[in-house]
Amino acid sequence: MERKLLSGNEAIARGAYEAGVRFASAYPGTPSTEVLEVAATYEEIHAQWAPNEKVxxxxxxxxxxxxxRALVAMKxxxxxxxxxxLMTASYVGVNGGLVLVVADDPGMxxxxxxxxxxxxxxxxxxxxxxxxxxxxAKDFVKIAYEISEEFDTPVMLRSSTRISHAQSLVTLAERQDIPIRPYEKNLAKRVMMPAFARPRHxxxxxxxxxxxxYAENTPLNRIEWRDKKIGVICAGISYQQVREALPEASVLKLGLSYPLPQRLIKEFAAGVEELFVVEELDPFFEEQxxxxxxxxxxxxxxxxxxxxxxxxxxxxxxxxPLAEKLEAQAREEGTVPTRPPVLCPGCPHRSVFYALKKQKLLVSGDIGCYTLGALPPLDAMDSVICMGASISAGLGYEKGNPDLKGKVVSVIGDSTFFHSGLTGLMDVVxxxxxxLTIILDNRITAMTGHQDNPGTGYTLKGEPTVALAIGPICKALGVKRVREVDPYDLPALEAAIKxxxxxxxxxxxxxxxxxxxxxKSTKELYIIDEEKCKRCNHCLRLGCPAIVKEEDRITIDASLCVGCGVCVQVCKFDAIVKAGGEND
Amino acid sequence: MTKTTSILMGGVGGQGIVLASKLIAHVIQAHGKELKISEIHGMAQRGGSVLTYIRFGDEVASPIIEAGQADIVLASERLEAWRWLPYLRHGGTMICSTQIIKPMPVITGAQKYPENIMKVLEELAAEGKLGALYAINALEVARQCGEPKAANVALLGILAHCLEFPLESYLAALEALVPEKYLDVNKKTFMAGYEAVTKS
Incomplete structure (x- = not known):
């Protein structure tokens, strides 16, 4: 059978396909996003973006x-x-198998x-x-469905950035023919009210x-006997790192890592002189x-x-250590400028943060590209907690300190608003x-690589669907003052915020x-009129990668400029002009 | 078991490192080697530093490359060559584009773009700490060939001198992965990079 180079996420999706999965749902989130994007490429899988992970x-x-058989993926x-x-799905169990793919991000x-x-x-x-x-990753998804159905339980499959985004060769197989299991009503097993839930626990x-x-005998858990002086218990990416670092050591590799195989662990511990656990983050194995x-x-x-x-x-x-660094005193630590991610040239979020900073407002932020508005030179964010927290935390700011009343702005993206912003806004009312809640509606879930959401009018499979309108939703939640502004129109935006x-x-x-x-529209690009430019550096406050400060002048990089025209509106000396002539 | 070969590719978000790593993967795979390619996605896509690890051999365990372990660093920008220099092993090969893309802290004047990068790299090569140093303005080479976006393919032309695979494998990879419309210009750019070394 064919061997193909697949990322961990692609392999998980392939595993779902081969396992006969018919339904998959997720909310995008790095490093898990590609699982559903690839699952959606298989005609046999009904794959869809949900507005959030709970849904x-x-x-x-x-x-x-x-x-x-159903698959759900999330970060x-x-x-x-x-x-x-999740907590109660464990009590209810399954009919067709249910696998929850979770991609962790050690190292953030x-x-x-x-x-x-x-x-x-x-x-x-x-x-x-x-x-x-x-x-x-592919094989375990298939085994996960067997375990799910045999033991009547949801199964969690945990990946991490180094598994999800590393590619290695995978032997493919055909799709299994798994028919839909007959549906039968079962009140006592599925209606989790106290009397039914007690026996389910x-x-x-x-x-x-x-x-x-089962964990004691499954091939998912195996002892690799080598030199018995050192024994290491590990799972997931740590197995690869241990093999790289200690090729001679004996290893107990856990593939089914909860519940633990106690007898196997005792056997391994008794067989080695010194026992270690190598695991990222918590001492999960170690404590047990x-x-x-x-x-x-x-x-x-x-x-x-x-x-x-x-x-x-x-x-x-x-x-x-395995290797020594190349000796190069000339390149001392600290002399290498960082290259942090930035809002792209023409990003419609930029002007919003410029305006917020100028008005010295308290900004309750959220999760998305626009979190970058917290960094200099925009520097216009006070806190970021989790998806949807901007609006509710903003209300908390106002209630928690009367001096802040009239200064609190919650900033949230369109996809994050659909994810978990609605309930917070409802509570503000x-x-x-x-x-003030500013919804940065850039018509897409941008940060994770442009996924559709309930506001875009398309499904994950690319089919046209209803595009939910944010304005009427806000009004329905009881907000009377709802207005729309083009963020490229800086004066209008600034006036609206004020x-x-x-x-x-x-x-x-x-x-x-x-x-x-x-x-994709082509706009005319801008250049600096060097005779008018006073080198006041004001345009640099936008943090646009296309506007570059050189020794004695400021220039606009034509390969980066997209012609958004926001910088024209911040220049007090009319020194930013269209490359081809007069401004409008 | 033969040694694992480790190539670290560094660049700037939007420079097209993904295609370059796919092309190398195609070449390695065609020769029946095991390989692991590791990328960091997410915020790095927004103009930040991007990094790809490529490791191949008869067996590959870890998908990552640590300081002092890379046989080859291929950097599509001068500052990124500087950033990833400590990842080279003693006697490793540096392939770098002399192109400059200023990062935001340099643009705003908060940090300075180091001026002596190429000088130090040349000194390291002269002292034998670098096994080889290949530096070209890949963007300029690609521009002259007709497609500035193919700059990384010029660097790939240099890489072809440093690995054990024949030239034909790289051309086959281009044919397999580059859309018909851009194939000729990519081949031309690849050969321009390849010949930049042969001729020097």
Whole structure:
């Protein structure tokens, strides 16, 4: 059979296809996004974007109870949103198999925290699988469905950035023919009111015992005996890092990493002279193994934060690193300018943050490209917590300190508003707040790479659908002051913010313009008229990558400028002009 | 088991490193090697530094490359060559485009773009700490060939001298992965990079 180079996420989607999955749902989030994007390319899988992870999981639960194999995918913080259905889906069990793919982000390459999602498997009392490369990612998805249906449980499959976004070769197989299981009503098993839920909890605990017995014998967990002086217990990406660092060491590789195979662990511990656990983030294995009375070393040697790389493993366990840095005193640490991500040239968010900073307002921020508005020179954000928190935290700011009344602006993107902004806005109305909410409607979920959402008019499969209008939704939630502004029109935007933030009732400004990366129209570019330019540097406050300060002048990089014209409106000396002649 | 070869590719978001890594992957795969390619997505796409690790051999465990481990660093921008220099092993090869893309802290005047990058790289090469240094303005080479977006393909032409695979494999990769419309200009750019080394 063909071997193909696949990322972990592509392999997970392929595994779902081969396992006969019929339904998949997700909310995009790095590093999990491509799972659903690739699943959507298979005609046999009905794949869709949900407005948030809770909705995605609930849809998956419904599809599985209806009889189909279902897959739900999200990033680690998405599980917080989906935790409510997850805890009770564990009691309800499945009909067709249900797999929840969770992609963690140790090192926070693109996340606001680095929580360890393995804790959720233990919390919800569901089995946990951890693949170590793309081949396993695909194979484990198929095994996850077998476990799900055999043990009547949702199964969690945990990836991480280094699995999801690393490509390796995968042997493909045909799609299994898995018919939809017949649907039968089962009140006592699926209606989780106290009288029915109590016996279900008993069933869940019995299921965990059966799974622990299964964990002892499944090939998912295996001992690789090599030199017995050093033994390491590990799973997922840490297995690869340990193999790289300690090719001679014996390894207990856990593929089914909750519940743990106690007998296998005891056998391994007894067979090696020194036992280590190498795991990123929490001491998840270590604490359970220590509770078994086994002497093992883990977090006393390795950090609780970030990724654990081979060099650190070799240095810590063998006392010597794998490689020495190239000696180059001339390139000292600290002399390398950073290259942080920035809002793109022409980004419609830029002017909003410029205006907010100018008016010295308190900005309650949210998750998306526009979080970059917090960085200099825009520097216009006070806090960012999680998806949707801008609006509700903004209300809290106002209630928590009367001096802030009339100064609080909550800034949220269109997709994030659909995700979890609506309830917060409803509460600003209900609890008589007066905050201004600016919805940055760039017509797409941009940060994760341009996914559709309920406002775009298209589904994940590219089919036209209803485009939900944000303005009428805000009005329906009880906001009387709702207005739309083109963020490229700076004077209008500034006036609207000034007026609405001062209003003694809730207000919404929808700053509507498509993401600059999707705008294919050609606009005339701008240049600096060097005779008019006074080198006041004011235009640099926009933080546009196309506007470059050189030794004695300011220029506009023609290869980056997209002609948005926002800089023209901030220049006090009319020194920014159309490349081809007069401004409008 | 033979040694694993590690190539680190560094550039700036939007420079098209993804295609370059796909082309290399195609070449490696065609020769039956195991390989792992690791990329960081997300915020890096918004004009930040982007990084791809390529590792191949008979067996590959870790998908990442750490300081001192890269056999080759291929940087599509001068400052990125500087940034990833410590990732080269002693005697490793630096392939770099001399192009300059100023990052935001330099644009705003908060930080200075180092002036002596090429000088230090040349000194390191003269001292033998770098096994080889290949520096060309890849953007200029690509522009002359007709498509500035193909700059990374010129660097790939240089890389072809540094790996064990025949020239034909690279041309086959271009044919397999580049759309018909852009194939000729990409081949031309690749050969311009390849010949920049042969001729010097």
């Amino acid at each position: 995605a999981l609930e849809e998956g639960i419904g599809a599985a109870l209806a009889g189909s 680690h913080v998405g599980v917080n949103v989906a935790a409510d259905p 390459h693109s996340s606001q925290n680095e929580q360890d999602s393995r804790q959720y498997a233990r919390f919800a009392k569901v089995p946990l699988l951890e693949p170590a490369d793309s081949q396993e 008993v069933a869940v605990e019995a299921r965990l015992e059966k799974l622990a017995a 193994i220590k509770a078994m009375g086994i002497k093992v070393r883990g977090k006393e040697l390795f950090p609780l934060t970030g990724e654990i790389h081979p060099n650190l493993i070799a240095q810590t366990i063998l006392g010597q 209900y609890n008589q707040g007066s905050t 007026e609405e933030v001062a209003a003694p009732e809730p207000s919404v400004i929808i700053a509507r313009r498509a993401c600059a990366l999707l705008d």
